[in-house]
Amino acid sequence: MKVVVDFEKCTGLGICESMAPEFFEVNDDGELVLLKEDISDEELQAVEEAVASCPTEALLIRS
Amino acid sequence: MTVRSLVVVGASLAGLRAVEAARKAGFDGSITLVGAEPHLPYDRPPLSKGFLAASDDEPPHFRTEEVLRDELGVELVLGEAATGLDTDRRVVRVGDREIGYDALVIATGCRLRTLPGTEHLAGVHGLRTLDDSVAVRSALEAGARTVVIGAGFIGSEVAAGATRRGLDVTIVEALPTPLVRATGTAMGAAIAGLHERNGTRLLCGTGVAAVEGDGRVERVVLDDGTVIPADLVVVGIGVVPSTQWLEGSGVTIDDGIVCDETLWTGVPRVYAAGDVASWVNPVFGTRQRMENWTAAAEQGAAAARNAIAPDQAKPYATVPYFWSDWYDDRIQFVGVPDADEVLLVDGDTETAGRWVALYRRGDRLVGALTVNGQTEIMKYRVMIAKGASWDDALAHAERRRELALVKAGAAAGA
Numbered sequence: 001m002k003v004v005v006d007f008e009k010c011t012g013l014g015i016c017e018s019m020a021p022e023f024f025e026v027n028d029d030g031e032l033v034l035l036k037e038d039i040s041d042e043e044l045q046a047v048e049e050a051v052a053s054c055p056t057e058a059l060l061i062r063s
Numbered sequence: 064m065t066v067r068s069l070v071v072v073g074a075s076l077a078g079l080r081a082v083e084a085a086r087k088a089g090f091d092g093s094i095t096l097v098g099a100e101p102h103l104p105y106d107r108p109p110l111s112k113g114f115l116a117a118s119d120d121e122p123p124h125f126r127t128e129e130v131l132r133d134e135l136g137v138e139l140v141l142g143e144a145a146t147g148l149d150t151d152r153r154v155v156r157v158g159d160r161e162i163g164y165d166a167l168v169i170a171t172g173c174r175l176r177t178l179p180g181t182e183h184l185a186g187v188h189g190l191r192t193l194d195d196s197v198a199v200r201s202a203l204e205a206g207a208r209t210v211v212i213g214a215g216f217i218g219s220e221v222a223a224g225a226t227r228r229g230l231d232v233t234i235v236e237a238l239p240t241p242l243v244r245a246t247g248t249a250m251g252a253a254i255a256g257l258h259e260r261n262g263t264r265l266l267c268g269t270g271v272a273a274v275e276g277d278g279r280v281e282r283v284v285l286d287d288g289t290v291i292p293a294d295l296v297v298v299g300i301g302v303v304p305s306t307q308w309l310e311g312s313g314v315t316i317d318d319g320i321v322c323d324e325t326l327w328t329g330v331p332r333v334y335a336a337g338d339v340a341s342w343v344n345p346v347f348g349t350r351q352r353m354e355n356w357t358a359a360a361e362q363g364a365a366a367a368r369n370a371i372a373p374d375q376a377k378p379y380a381t382v383p384y385f386w387s388d389w390y391d392d393r394i395q396f397v398g399v400p401d402a403d404e405v406l407l408v409d410g411d412t413e414t415a416g417r418w419v420a421l422y423r424r425g426d427r428l429v430g431a432l433t434v435n436g437q438t439e440i441m442k443y444r445v446m447i448a449k450g451a452s453w454d455d456a457l458a459h460a461e462r463r464r465e466l467a468l469v470k471a472g473a474a475a476g477a
């Protein structure tokens with residue numbers, strides 16, 4: 001499974017980073033950087049929480 | 064106990080997330096969503112930011128009516144407020160209709176505090192609803208001389224937007240320092256400095272004596288006699304939880320609906336979520352009522368999951384987070400502001416457009432504030448959630464500063 005970011009929607013609020021810091025980091029310019037995209041089974045819950053908590057609904061998990 | 068019918072009162076963020084979470088958890092009973100506003104659920108933060116700035120923006124609805132009705136299978140009861148709750152017979156009253164529930168989530172949020180004596184004046188607005196935002200936006204478009212009463216986050220965003228439009232704007236704040244409740248005294252003053260730096264007039268420590276005009280607002284008179292001409296007055300003096308309709312229902316109210324760690328009200332089958340809910344946050348072990356987006360969204364989902372399966376109810380724990388956008392600056396705060404010490408660990412509040420401050424209680428890190436520190440803030444949210452010590456936080460801040468210097472050096476050398 002992979003996580004995908006819709007950069008048109010993302011406003012860099014960073015909530016995803018606090019839920020799954022191995023995947024997401026907001027940089028100095030306030031833009032989201034995807035650190036990795038492949039999700040292991042152990043990581044799935046954290047990434048799902050990040051997806052659910054994004055205010056702009058910019059994140060998606062694709063199988 | 065099997066739950067076959069879920070009723071959600073309050074059709075905004077927390078209410079919508081409640082509905083979605085129930086379906087996601089596999090709930091296939093009936094869901095009724097009751098909302099006082101005629102609108103489908105919509106997002107509030109844009110109302111004082113992007114939506115207010117762009118005249119052609121569509122209202123920020125979360126979902127279409129088709130998605131709500133067909134995909135989520137929700138019966139929508141919009142445009143009418145719930146007027147009562149009978150917890151013995153398990154019915155919500157909406158006008159002369161009674162809606163029965165097996166499980167209930169209350170997400171009625173907050174309503175604005177109003178300034179007494181201004182009700183009859185055109186041009187005086189609060190900013191909570193889509194209708195409010197549309198009204199304020201058209202006044203700004205008409206070039207209104209604007210007075211914002213109350214220097215909170217929402218009022219400040221409106222003022223920043225008006226300044227950006229080149230309008231004449233004054234913010235009036237009764238307290239000597241704004242934003243103290245949200246960020247503490249030192250940081251409240253520092254953040255307020257952003258207004259001055261961007262050319263917005265901010266008057267603190269002066270109350271409003273009168274808002275005057277003949278049918279339509281013409282001027283604001285302050286306690287010290289200052290008269291400010293105005294075509295638009297935006298009142299941002301806080302909100303109160305919408306709980307009047309629960310009087311006599313047996314649900315305990317004390318600055319919001321009193322809940323336990325699982326968002327349960329203590330009345331069988333009744334849960335609460337969002338701005339209206341006061342609950343015990345396990346992260347700090349204290350009672351809190353949030354007025355922010357993230358908590359409302361998460362609590363809506365958590366309350367619904369617990370309401371449909373009360374025997375497996377889980378506590379809802381969070382490190383509070385809010386943000387606010389003024390001018391070109393993004394202010395972000397995580398944790399809680401009541402602290403024994405607030406320490407600036409990076410940047411300079413006087414000149415820099417970027418800084419990081421940490422909040423200590425005892426030997427623990429309990430909060431962090433950044434202005435244009437998007438890459439720093441969430442690392443502190445993670446630390447607070449893990450119960451990080453103050454020393455660990457300071458050591459982390461030191462490493463981040465060094466890293467930033469290395470990066471800046473590399474950039475300069477390149």
Ligand SMILES: Cc1cc2nc3c(=O)[nH]c(=O)nc-3n(C[C@H](O)[C@H](O)[C@H](O)COP(=O)(O)OP(=O)(O)OC[C@H]3O[C@@H](n4cnc5c(N)ncnc54)[C@H](O)[C@@H]3O)c2cc1C
Binds near residue numbers: 110174192355
């Ligand atoms: C202009 C503005 C800007 C904001 N900006 C930010 C921001 O930048 N960052 C941030 O974190 N937060 C922000 N917020 C706060 C955030 O929007 C709220 O925390 C969030 O909307 C709370 O959601 P809620 O569903 O709990 O309550 P609400 O959004 O208040 O919704 C409650 C709903 O219940 C309805 N209702 C009330 N009584 C009844 C009744 N008796 N029967 C039926 N329905 C009823 C109301 O009409 C309302 O639609 C902002 C809020 C506003 C108004």
Ligand code: SF4
Binds near residue numbers: 054
């Ligand atoms: S939470 Fe959403 S908007 Fe915020 S940085 Fe992550 S993807 Fe972007």
